[in-house]
Amino acid sequence: MSSHPADAPAPPPDGARNGPAVSRREFDALFGTVRTWDRWAPADRGAWNRVTAGHVRRAASLVRSGTVVPLGRPWDTTPAPDNTKPALHYMSDLGDVEAPEPSTHKDFIGVDYHGKGVSHLDALSHIAYRGRLYGGGAARELVGAGGARFGDVSALGPLVTKGVLLDLPAVLGKPWLEPGQAVHAADVLAAETALDVEIGEGDAVLLRVGRFRRRRELGPWDADAASAGFHVDAVPLLAERGIALLGGDGDSDVRPSPVEGLHSPVHALAVAAMGVPLLDNLDLEALSAAGAGTGRYEFLLVVAPLDIPGGTGSPVNPVAVL
Template sequence: MSPSSADAANTAPTGVGNGPAVSRREFDALFEAVRTWGRWSPADRGVWNRVTADHVRRAAACVRTGTVVPLALPWNTRPGPGNRKPALHHMTDLGDVEAPEPSTHKDFIAADYHGKGITHLDALCHIAYRGQLYDGRTAHEVVDAAGARFGAVSTLGSLVTRGVLLDLPAVLGIHWLEPGRAVHAKDIVVVEKALDVTIGDGDAVLLRSGHVRRREELGAWDPDTASAGFHVDALPLLAERGIALLGGDGDSDVRPSPVDGVHSPVHALAVAAMGMPLLDNLDLEALSAATATAGRYDFMLVVAPLNVPGGTGSPVNPVAVL
């Protein structure tokens, strides 16, 4: 069950900033420590190769009540501090053709989705570090104007696995984490203990910071400059647990970045070093309520990206089933 505020106060992680600072040399050493190049086949599915039929059956065993919780934000066509590249939606057919029957209504949608306004999946070709994609592929040799020839979203397929919600605000007895709050490895351990859940092999880990609720209550801000998310010191623990997917109601990175000269260090470690896709900009408020009601924080997660040959990712509407 979700812990009481008193229990949370006794186990509250310390520190509220984005630090400690990490030098470029320290970051590069961390990159090498979690790197899995050469481990998986096919390489451009990365750690999704971990997820076998046994993992799917384990995920299915998490379904007890049949509660279905969609995790995507609404299609966001309004510009704002957190949506610099609004999605497009307009009608192309208003059913005004007289014959033959039936009349139809059609619309058009489009999005430059790699931003803060659209729920999306990052494929392995999306992130390069020091000019290299996952598995050591040279980015400019395999990604061009026609798309990606390695690590494209079309090679990933769909993922069904056990999901784990790290609901840190629930543990702390607060509504949200303030932007700029780093989530550390020690925080993950505290949340696991408080919520009686353990991250395991092939799992999808979703971090709730309360970003969506804060925006609804206090208004939008620029999450490129300040957002709650993981500090890089959390990645070795997640790598050790063998997770297959990482996501959150932000984009997983704490901002400002604690790493000198690296704007999105968690992206670099997860995607380029570990070969792990990321889920960005989820709405985890309904899932937070559903897991608290159920008294458990694991569930079946279904992620089905669009089949876009050469695509660097895809808008998605992941679904949690309890």
């Protein structure tokens, strides 16, 4: 358990947790290696094109008990170091506006959902690398004040596929990974063995680092500055397996970043190179407990983003069915 203040986790000493630094030249070479541009049509669904009716049937066959586990966080209206743009919720009708019976009660909600406070999906228009979206189109030409004309969330639709939980704290016998700890390719392989899972084509991979258990016990911190997550060296393995979706209780990236000059290198590789949408800020504690109780870390996963034409993503409450 960390002895550091909750709002200021200590950075990894000398990059030890993150591994050696990765140069931009090395990163660009990796970007080219995992890139899947021009592979699918429609292109703005990216890796979701991998998921066929057969994948859906396979995922449905994983259901045993019928237990439904929601993975989204509660709507968070409280300012915090990791929720600098709190969600809005206020009543717009308290039953005293309309005369006829029955009276009604109405409310308004609003949110700037990209960030660390809201469970959300990143569509392919959310990330550009070197000015290019997934597929190579110029971001300045395809995303403007009216939204995205390529890679918007409405192009994705719902996803039903097999989910795989990589529960790293469970594998390591810890309550959580400390902010700044990187998950490498070797850790992914070790987790597959320990949890008796195998990542395959069309799967959704969810990484649990124990962020929200740590947050509940120690309080919030600036997760944009320090977070456990994937090192870029894990991405080629995920690309080789042909995943359709990547997510976790962080935003998939380890921070501080191991790549010079890049704050979110896994975002760039997954979204802009591989066409893999991301799920950020999931609460995976209940799913972890269910996995520990059943010994099963594979499940049916349902993700249904809002249909927002031009949207770069969507708040979302994914559901795992065990």
